[in-house]
Amino acid sequence: MSENAFLTVTDLRAGYGGARVLHGVSLAVGQGEICAILGPNGAGKTTLLRALSGMVRVRGDVRLDGADLSGRSPDTIARQGVAHVPEGRGTFMPLTVEENLRLGAFVRRDRRSLRGLRDLRGRRGGSAVDADLERVHTYFPVLKTRLKQVAGSLSGGEQQMLAIGRALMLRPRLLLLDEPSLGLAPMVTQELFRIVRAVNEEERTTVVVVEQNAHLALSIAQQAHVLESGRIVLSGSAEQIRADEQVAQSYLGYRV
Amino acid sequence: MAGFLQEIVEGLGAGAIYASLALALVLIYQFTGIVNFAQGELAMFSAYIAWQFMAAGLPFWLALVLTLAVSFVGGMLIERVVIRPVEGAPELTVVIVTVGLFIFVNAAAGWIWSFLIKDFPNPFPGGAIEAGGLSLGYSTLGIMAVVGVVMGLLYLLFQHTKVGLGMRAVASNPSSARLVGIRVGWTLALGWGLAATVGAVSGILVAPLLFLEPNMMGGVLIYAFAAATLGGFDSPVGAVVGGLVVGVAETLAGAYVGFIGSDLKVGVPLVIILFILLLRPQGLFGRAAVERA
Numbered sequence: 417m418s419e420n421a422f423l424t425v426t427d428l429r430a431g432y433g434g435a436r437v438l439h440g441v442s443l444a445v446g447q448g449e450i451c452a453i454l455g456p457n458g459a460g461k462t463t464l465l466r467a468l469s470g471m472v473r474v475r476g477d478v479r480l481d482g483a484d485l486s487g488r489s490p491d492t493i494a495r496q497g498v499a500h501v502p503e504g505r506g507t508f509m510p511l512t513v514e515e516n517l518r519l520g521a522f523v524r525r526d527r528r529s530l531r532g533l534r535d536l537r538g539r540r541g542g543s544a545v546d547a548d549l550e551r552v553h554t555y556f557p558v559l560k561t562r563l564k565q566v567a568g569s570l571s572g573g574e575q576q577m578l579a580i581g582r583a584l585m586l587r588p589r590l591l592l593l594d595e596p597s598l599g600l601a602p603m604v605t606q607e608l609f610r611i612v613r614a615v616n617e618e619e620r621t622t623v624v625v626v627e628q629n630a631h632l633a634l635s636i637a638q639q640a641h642v643l644e645s646g647r648i649v650l651s652g653s654a655e656q657i658r659a660d661e662q663v664a665q666s667y668l669g670y671r672v
Numbered sequence: 673m674a675g676f677l678q679e680i681v682e683g684l685g686a687g688a689i690y691a692s693l694a695l696a697l698v699l700i701y702q703f704t705g706i707v708n709f710a711q712g713e714l715a716m717f718s719a720y721i722a723w724q725f726m727a728a729g730l731p732f733w734l735a736l737v738l739t740l741a742v743s744f745v746g747g748m749l750i751e752r753v754v755i756r757p758v759e760g761a762p763e764l765t766v767v768i769v770t771v772g773l774f775i776f777v778n779a780a781a782g783w784i785w786s787f788l789i790k791d792f793p794n795p796f797p798g799g800a801i802e803a804g805g806l807s808l809g810y811s812t813l814g815i816m817a818v819v820g821v822v823m824g825l826l827y828l829l830f831q832h833t834k835v836g837l838g839m840r841a842v843a844s845n846p847s848s849a850r851l852v853g854i855r856v857g858w859t860l861a862l863g864w865g866l867a868a869t870v871g872a873v874s875g876i877l878v879a880p881l882l883f884l885e886p887n888m889m890g891g892v893l894i895y896a897f898a899a900a901t902l903g904g905f906d907s908p909v910g911a912v913v914g915g916l917v918v919g920v921a922e923t924l925a926g927a928y929v930g931f932i933g934s935d936l937k938v939g940v941p942l943v944i945i946l947f948i949l950l951l952r953p954q955g956l957f958g959r960a961a962v963e964r965a
Contacts, residue, residue, distance in 0.1 A: 469851060494853030506848030508841050519841050522834070523853030582852070 422447035428476035430467040437463040439646040448620040452633035455643035461626040469500035499583035503594040509568030520585030552581040573604035593625040674805035685812030687919020688819040692874035693896035694911035703863035710773035712893030715875030747868025751861040781886040794880035898941030904958025
């Protein structure tokens with residue numbers, strides 16, 4: 417795995433101001449894999465994702481398909497095909513659902529379709545971005561019925577779908593998901609994970625998902641890492657992690 | 673009755689000017705949450721730049737275009753150099769910085785061009801259209817047309833261009849905008865450049881009416897604040913409607929409320945600000961954020 421890994425993180429250190437949060441994290445994710453990051457609150461899971469997408473300053477090495485991402489700005493990293501669905505979903509509340517989705521494709525060089533909703537001559541459709549809009553609708557049909565609605569008026573579950581849909585508009589090579597289940601009903605969460613799995617299978621998108629709901633995350637991941645106090649304390653395949661007694665006690669809520 | 677309508681027309685003319693400066697205020701507020709107290713002074717400085725170009729022999733319209741360009745770049749530079757270091761600082765810090773900018777720009781204009789008033793040519797002809805007992809000055813009509821065009825261009829920019837969509841994204845959620853790949857720093861600078869350009873239009877509209885001098889925008893700024901407060905600091909449309917309402921209210925109060933007259937009418941915008949803040953703090957068109965948890 418590690419020789420030809422798609423994403424390799426080596427000795428990653430990151431923090432806020434003087435407070436170091438990550439103390440040398442190393443991991444590797446193969447192309448097309450789903451990797452789950454588990455761990456208690458405050459372990460540094462969110463910071464790890466923020467470090468990968470350039471939202472916090474890092475030391476160490478981050479490589480995506482060989483290209484060095486460490487120390488790059490978020491917009492450069494987005495241009496490399498990394499889509500980060502942040503904690504709290506990052507919705508552009510006063511904008512419409514369609515505008516939110518189109519913003520996901522902001523860095524793609526498909527100019528005409530990005531001129532707002534239609535270009536000045538009123539032409540519509542036909543571009544790659546419009547095709548991707550359709551593609552997002554097939555994953556999230558509910559968004560299609562809400563295109564002209566202000567995003568702030570969506571329910572929590574719909575906003576999470578919008579956030580993932582926005583990320584897909586980038587046609588990402590790497591998708592970073594931060595706590596997609598947060599604040600959602602179990603049914604909605606299961607649906608979301610089913611869709612993430614479908615995206616991963618159909619488009620071979622590599623996914624790193626941070627999740628409190630370890631059970632659910634392990635159900636779609638091939639491999640997992642347990643983060644504690646800014647260090648990886650346990651790594652393995654999803655089955656191994658699920659079978660681990662200590663993890664079971666701490667995060668899955670039952671004994672094996 | 674004709675007299676009353678005439679007052680309204682005059683009020684709309686004055687209001688269009690307040691609206692133009694209020695637009696500049698609202699642009700910056702939307703992107704950065706900063707109330708730029710120096711907006712009027714920047715507009716005044718732009719008017720001086722236009723004057724300088726004309727003093728060098730350039731025709732008005734060429735001077736105008738050059739001034740708008742210089743103002744745009746100047747606005748971006750100010751964001752990069754003066755505002756950027758206090759980005760994210762407490763509001764009071766930012767307010768003090770913009771007040772400092774106010775004083776600096778005012779003094780710089782006085783130092784460069786002296787505090788003596790200068791004549792500024794009016795781009796519009798002097799006459800008026802007489803219609804139904806009303807007299808519509810070309811100048812008033814011209815000002816309203818210019819403000820209308822500026823609004824229309826801003827609307828096209830924000831609603832129908834990629835840059836505009838990016839700017840609205842930054843205004844609504846900067847960190848998320850960063851994640852979709854927008855260069856937020858440059859977008860904020862762009863917002864300041866745009867505001868300075870709109871402000872320059874305002875300054876150039878005001879200068880022929882009030883004579884050009886470093887303190888010329890002081891009063892206008894207060895009216896613009898009233899307009900932006902009335903319309904809602906986050907609504908460009910509100911700023912324009914607010915400007916027109918303030919202009920009309922001021923003119924009517926001056927003409928018909930005996931004790932106000934022309935001396936006290938400066939107080940009208942302050943009364944408007946006070947009542948709006950009490951009754952509807954987000955302004956007429958402002959959003960009380962639509963959000964579901």
